[in-house]
Amino acid sequence: NWVVWSARQPLVSRLLGEQPLARAREALTEGHLDWAVLWGSLWESATGHTGLISDAEAWLKSAGGLESRQWSFIWEKLFGWMSTGQEANSLAEAAAGWLRENEFAVDWNFVFRPLAMRFPKRAPWDSALHLLDAFPSNRNWPYVFQAVADNAAAPGSDRWHRALLRGSEWLGSEETQETPEWSYVWRKLVELRAELPEKIRQGLLPLGYDWLAGREDRDQWSFVWQELVKLRAELPEKTAQGLLPLGYDWLAGREDRDQWSFVWQELVKLRAELPEKTAQGLLPLGYDWLAGREDRDQWSYVWQELVKLRAELPEKTAQALNPLARKWLERPGNADRGEWAFVWEECFRDGFRDVDFLAAGSGWVLRHPTLPHVYGTARDLLN
Helix, strand or coil, X not given: CHHHHHHHCCHHHHHHCCCHHHHHHHHCCCXXXXXXHHHHHHHHHCCCCHHHHHHHHHHHHCHHHHHCCCHHHHHHHHHHHCCCXXXXXXXXXXXXXXXXXXXXXXXXXXXXXXXXHHCCCCCCHHHHHHHHHHCCCCCCHHHHHHHHHCXXXXXXXXXXXXXXXXXXXXXXXXXXXXXXXXXXXXXXXXXXXXXXXXXXXXXXXXXXXXXXXXXXXXXXXXXXXXXXXHCHHHCCHHHHHHHHHHHHHHHCCCCCCCCHHHHHHHXXXXXXXXXXXXXXXXXXXXXXXXXXXXXXCCHHHHHHHHHHCHHHCXXXXXXXXHHHHHHHHHCCCHHHCCCHHHHHHHHHHCCCCCHHHHHHHHHHXXXXXXXXXXXXXXXXXXX
């Protein structure tokens, strides 16, 4: 705790008259029951410290470390920090050994995936393919599948294609369709569908469409829907025509879901393909969504879309957009958002010139001099 506190406020170590990190490292012996958790706290406070790196490397090789359920936790933090060099190579070798000795522990994929990405020649591909063939219910399966799918050259062409077929079989199981990872595997196979036999390839998109029904409250629903919308030309005509109204219906009652604005923006972009009454209701729906959601990441994007299309809004609604933006600009915390300048500039183009508004823009420029889009705001102010 002294290390954590002194990292936040250097005065602590000065008042103590010593270096808390050095004392903590001395006290944290390899056999400590909570070694991994405590080392993790030290690492958060002094990430990259050479002494902590050497402590972790020694622990990873120790008998206690190799038997600990926290081995992957320490390895992942260390491996993520080291980009190249001999130390990263040493960690890659250690990971390969751990993976072979711990097939297929719950956290197996947390070690396999980063290793496969950065050191594909070190990754135990035989183990990964064995997992895909023999253990479709294992929790690691979908994550390992994605790593294999992204590394066609590593396992060899024939075995890679066999892995893709295993993926298509996995999708068809009722059990896996209820897992959060189903959509990730489906999207990966859709991306690689040209590599699949024609019959399987043709069934992928309808399978995704069927999956949507009854799963509207699942976090991944909107991602599957958006992928299908993008590829709707490959769907049967009747199915493709039903996709956009399906998305419109999904919006109702889900305004506080993170993906609401993405579905709404997609529908706005394609509103010409919607029935006239539905299309006309989209923009007012976006305007209503803005109220009370000034803290949401997507607020400014919905607002900018409405500004761009204000000619299609009722006059009173269109006129209310700028006061809404002014309120958003003044909200504490929003000035740290990258899109703050874009909203300010839009208001500037609409004629805002009062001193408080200009001062807010000037203050923002001076506080964010290194952001690439600061120049547009500065230029407007200088003019």
